[in-house]
Amino acid sequence: GQQLNQSPQSMFIQEGEDVSMNCTSSSIFNTWLWYKQDPGEGPVLLIALYKAGELTSNGRLTAQFGITRKDSFLNISASIPSDVGIYFCAGQAPTSGTYKYIFGTGTRLKVLA
Amino acid sequence: NAGVTQTPKFRVLKTGQSMTLLCAQDMNHEYMYWYRQDPGMGLRLIHYSVGEGTTAKGEVPDGYNVSRLKKQNFLLGLESAAPSQTSVYFCASSPHHKGNNEQFFGPGTRLTVL
Numbered sequence: 001g002q003q004l005n006q007s008p009q010s011m012f013i014q015e016g017e018d019v020s021m022n023c024t025s026s027s028i029f030n031t032w033l034w035y036k037q038d039p040g041e042g043p044v045l046l047i048a049l050y051k052a053g054e055l056t057s058n059g060r061l062t063a064q065f066g067i068t069r070k071d072s073f074l075n076i077s078a079s080i081p082s083d084v085g086i087y088f089c090a091g092q093a094p095t096s097g098t099y100k101y102i103f104g105t106g107t108r109l110k111v112l113a
Numbered sequence: 114n115a116g117v118t119q120t121p122k123f124r125v126l127k128t129g130q131s132m133t134l135l136c137a138q139d140m141n142h143e144y145m146y147w148y149r150q151d152p153g154m155g156l157r158l159i160h161y162s163v164g165e166g167t168t169a170k171g172e173v174p175d176g177y178n179v180s181r182l183k184k185q186n187f188l189l190g191l192e193s194a195a196p197s198q199t200s201v202y203f204c205a206s207s208p209h210h211k212g213n214n215e216q217f218f219g220p221g222t223r224l225t226v227l
Contacts, residue, residue, distance in 0.1 A: 004155070033215060042117075042203055042218035043156075088155065092214065099144055099207055099214040100171070103155035 006089055006104030014112050019076040021107040023089035028069040031092040033101065034061075038085045046087075047074070081111050114139050117219035119204050125225045126194045134189040134222050136204030143209035145187035146171075146216065147179060149200040156203065162187055163209075194226045 006023045013019055023032070031050055035043035047058050049065035049072060056063055060077045072089055086108050090101040117138045126132055136145065143164050148156040158171030162181040176198060178190045187206075191198060201223050205216040 006155075031214065035218075040221075042220045045215055045217060048215050090156075090216070099209075099216075100146075100158060100161065101216060103148075103157075105153065105155045 004089055004091055004102055004104040006107055008107055009105070010108040010110070012110045012112060013079055015079060015081060017079055019079055019083070019109060020073065021075075021087060021109075022071060022073045023091070023104045024071045025091055025102075026070070027093060029072075029091035030069075030094050031101075032063070032065050032072040033090040033092075034063050034072070034074050035088045035090065036085050037088060037106070043088055076109075079109075079111050081113055084109060084111050116140065117204055117206055117217055119202075119219040119222050121222060122220065123223045125227065126191075127227050128195060130194050131190070131192050132194065132224075133191075134202055134204075134224075136187045136189070136206075136219060137185055138187075138204075138206040138217075139185065140206060140208070140217070141184070142206035142217075143184075144207045144214075145181065146205045146207075147177070147187065147189045148203045148205065149173065150203060150221075151200050159189065159202075194224075196226045198224065199226045200224060 004023045034046045037043045047063040054065040062075045064073045086106040089104040120135045146161040147159040160179040162168045165184040168179045180188045204219040207216045
């Protein structure tokens with residue numbers, strides 16, 4: 001099935017550094033969602049984006065809906081140890097009709113204290 | 114609100130056994146979904162429901178059945194479990210509002226089929 005390209009697959013950063021990750025698709029989306037998943041837990045919604053060019057923040061997290069509607073970006077500023085986890089993007093295509101989403105394969109973030 | 118809950122949290126089955134996974138949501142959401150999550154892959158949609166009494170196939174429906182007899186519950190059944198169905202299963206729900214269709218996930222069920 002169709003999947004989004006999410007990069008990087010994993011990253012190690014020092015505490016206090018900023019983090020950037022992105023998702024790209026060959027088709028356009030109406031909605032982008034960003035989730036974080038901790039080990040042994042379900043994904044938790046971080047940010048929802050509904051409009052091309054939209055920039056939305058949630059604390060130290062900022063996400064953007066790409067102008068082309070084929071990509072989205074998530075930035076984490078001043079990372080802390082609890083930012084460790086897997087970050088997923090999810091996109092909803094205009095033709096889905098029933099609010100089905102396609103999920104990226106995740107970016108695994110590890111923060112070194 | 115409890116949000117989305119799933120039972121059981123863990124289960125081990127032998128090949129050929131059957132079981133039912135229960136998902137419940139208390140947010141009055143119209144839409145509910147079942148996904149499986151395997152290492153190195155994104156969440157893959159098994160089945161979904163757009164309302165009480167309705168179900169539809171997702172990306173990987175083979176070997177699974179679902180039922181949505183009540184709006185708040187969505188059941189996933191495995192009639193004859195196979196080792197390939199070893200996975201983590203997540204249920205999600207979303208409202209049916211234009212411009213707000215965020216999906217909220219349960220904590221997952223970890224299933225091992227021997």
